[in-house]
Amino acid sequence: MKYPKLRELKHAVIALIKGPYTSKFPFEPHVPAPGFRGKPVPDTKECIACGACANVCPARAIEIVDRLETNPPQREVIWHYDLCIYCGQCERLCTTEKGVKLSAEFDLATMDRSTLWSKIEKELVICEDCGAIVGAREHLQWLAKKLGPLSSGNINLTYAEQQELNVSHDIKSGLKNADIQRSDLYRVLCPKCRHLVLVFNQTGKQP
Amino acid sequence: MEKDKNMQEPKRCVIPIGPYHPLQEEPEFFKLHVDGEKVTGIDIELGYNHRGIEKLSEAKHFDQGIFLVERICGICSTSHPFAFVNAVEDLAGIEIPERAKYIRTVVGELERVHSHLLWLGLAGHFLGYNTVWMWSWKYREPVLDIFEKISGNRQHYAMMKVGGVRRDIALEDMPWIEKTLDELVKGVDMFKGAVMDDPVIWARTKGIGILTPQDIKEYGGVGPLARASGIDEDVRRDDPYAAYNMVDWKVQTWQGGDIFAKAVVRILELYESVKIIRQCLTRLKTAPGPFDLKVKEIPAGEGIGRHEAPRGEVFHYVRSDRANRPVRHKIRAPSYVNVATNEKSVIGCTISDALIVLAAVDPCYCCTERVAVVDAGSGKHLYNGNDLIRLSHEKTERLKKQL
Ligand code: SF4
Ligand code: SF4
Numbered sequence: 001m002k003y004p005k006l007r008e009l010k011h012a013v014i015a016l017i018k019g020p021y022t023s024k025f026p027f028e029p030h031v032p033a034p035g036f037r038g039k040p041v042p043d044t045k046e047c048i049a050c051g052a053c054a055n056v057c058p059a060r061a062i063e064i065v066d067r068l069e070t071n072p073p074q075r076e077v078i079w080h081y082d083l084c085i086y087c088g089q090c091e092r093l094c095t096t097e098k099g100v101k102l103s104a105e106f107d108l109a110t111m112d113r114s115t116l117w118s119k120i121e122k123e124l125v126i127c128e129d130c131g132a133i134v135g136a137r138e139h140l141q142w143l144a145k146k147l148g149p150l151s152s153g154n155i156n157l158t159y160a161e162q163q164e165l166n167v168s169h170d171i172k173s174g175l176k177n178a179d180i181q182r183s184d185l186y187r188v189l190c191p192k193c194r195h196l197v198l199v200f201n202q203t204g205k206q207p
Numbered sequence: 208m209e210k211d212k213n214m215q216e217p218k219r220c221v222i223p224i225g226p227y228h229p230l231q232e233e234p235e236f237f238k239l240h241v242d243g244e245k246v247t248g249i250d251i252e253l254g255y256n257h258r259g260i261e262k263l264s265e266a267k268h269f270d271q272g273i274f275l276v277e278r279i280c281g282i283c284s285t286s287h288p289f290a291f292v293n294a295v296e297d298l299a300g301i302e303i304p305e306r307a308k309y310i311r312t313v314v315g316e317l318e319r320v321h322s323h324l325l326w327l328g329l330a331g332h333f334l335g336y337n338t339v340w341m342w343s344w345k346y347r348e349p350v351l352d353i354f355e356k357i358s359g360n361r362q363h364y365a366m367m368k369v370g371g372v373r374r375d376i377a378l379e380d381m382p383w384i385e386k387t388l389d390e391l392v393k394g395v396d397m398f399k400g401a402v403m404d405d406p407v408i409w410a411r412t413k414g415i416g417i418l419t420p421q422d423i424k425e426y427g428g429v430g431p432l433a434r435a436s437g438i439d440e441d442v443r444r445d446d447p448y449a450a451y452n453m454v455d456w457k458v459q460t461w462q463g464g465d466i467f468a469k470a471v472v473r474i475l476e477l478y479e480s481v482k483i484i485r486q487c488l489t490r491l492k493t494a495p496g497p498f499d500l501k502v503k504e505i506p507a508g509e510g511i512g513r514h515e516a517p518r519g520e521v522f523h524y525v526r527s528d529r530a531n532r533p534v535r536h537k538i539r540a541p542s543y544v545n546v547a548t549n550e551k552s553v554i555g556c557t558i559s560d561a562l563i564v565l566a567a568v569d570p571c572y573c574c575t576e577r578v579a580v581v582d583a584g585s586g587k588h589l590y591n592g593n594d595l596i597r598l599s600h601e602k603t604e605r606l607k608k609q610l
Pocket of ligand 1: 042
């Protein structure tokens, strides 16, 4: 029985000298190690609202809401921290690699779930013919930049680029059921409408 | 009040309703049948926490599924991803880079260290040694700090990935990790002493809850449980994966199959794990190359993956049809077979020993809190989990005075 008692005594003395091992959290903040996976914080400047992160999020914590009724139409990318598992996939697989960053913030407990979110709002480009979503404007601009000269074959991208330079026309949306003409090739169209213009109208056939 | 009256009536058995905390993983429900002080029978009921993980996994990409299986268990949260990536790599015929192998091994072994320390602490608590409990959790904390540094989180490390790992271990972190491990070994030395030379612990654990090698074979017991009965099996050695066949280590076994043997095996494994981690870190300093293969496509086929989790062999089966999700994902965790061995180990024990016998399997302890003791004759409800802890503490106190 001697040994165990001595051992306990030794540790008791050490504890007396060194003080308690535990920290004073929450009265003293805990600073996590660098690279800690805390709350993901989106960056309004760098996020292009492409929605890729919502596809890879294992917990489906990222919600994409497309609002077509507003003027101009808006896309919201919403991070729900009550669903988030802080895995870091959205940061790792972000299209621009800078759109969202996991911060060191971890103490998110609250009594009100509905406060646990952040969001990004970006303008949407919609098809001039049918009104379907083509993409977020900044996403198209990002693509145009990334492709460089190669993007000039794509009217939607060229348009986005020109709009950034302020030399493009405004989109006239909702020209629904207007006769498709060859000149429509130079308008902002969704893939379906572009297909109609290219395949049917050039051979003189109406859809 | 009415309920109490019902309790007094003689019945075959009483099923206490609740508290089944659904937030704690692996809720098991043991119903002990007792005759006076002796345990004469046990009913084990599982399935209180069916979360549909296998079905959910079929709805997740291979890359997302890892995060899902990681959350099967909070304590061995890299074991399932480890077995899952082994299965997918078996399916796709991927050979991961050397660096990834070492990093995976480090993560797997660090997890074993913290899981065994957690068990030691809780075993101490159940025996009435709350000092041991506090000590072991104190020494466990630096291990979690290492995890926070290398993976970004104390639990749920998110390190595994098909074709490699998600994060590298930086060269500048290694001296610190090695130093922390040195400190840890001092703590383990102390635990070794505490188990080996404390007569009260001897009296409480020796010859109690014995599982013979035959029992282990019949019930298919795995992990430290089997190794404590002298069965020399370990997936890490028998079916090597990651870097386990590239470093020098030994499978630890012990004879006896009692609680003492189970504790000894776990403590000895702590030393082996630290040894493995040290060697891996040394190799990582020079191991070249990428730590991730950036796998883009998983072909059709089926694969199996195994990993020696802290509690024994975890097994994953994955079938793919070339889509980005598994068509079938089957998981078998070690506790599932190990918990059944309680049927052998607990019968014949006294009630005050029952708790530590059930706990020696190392299931999740929050589960054993739901124990109910039923008198075999009248079916009367006698004790709940907290009473058992109290009984266990009382026995230790008694022994302390006697010795
Ligand atoms: S830019 Fe990044 S953060 Fe923004 S929506 Fe795309 S993937 Fe998500
Ligand atoms: S950290 Fe993970 S769970 Fe959270 S929003 Fe990003 S991808 Fe989703």
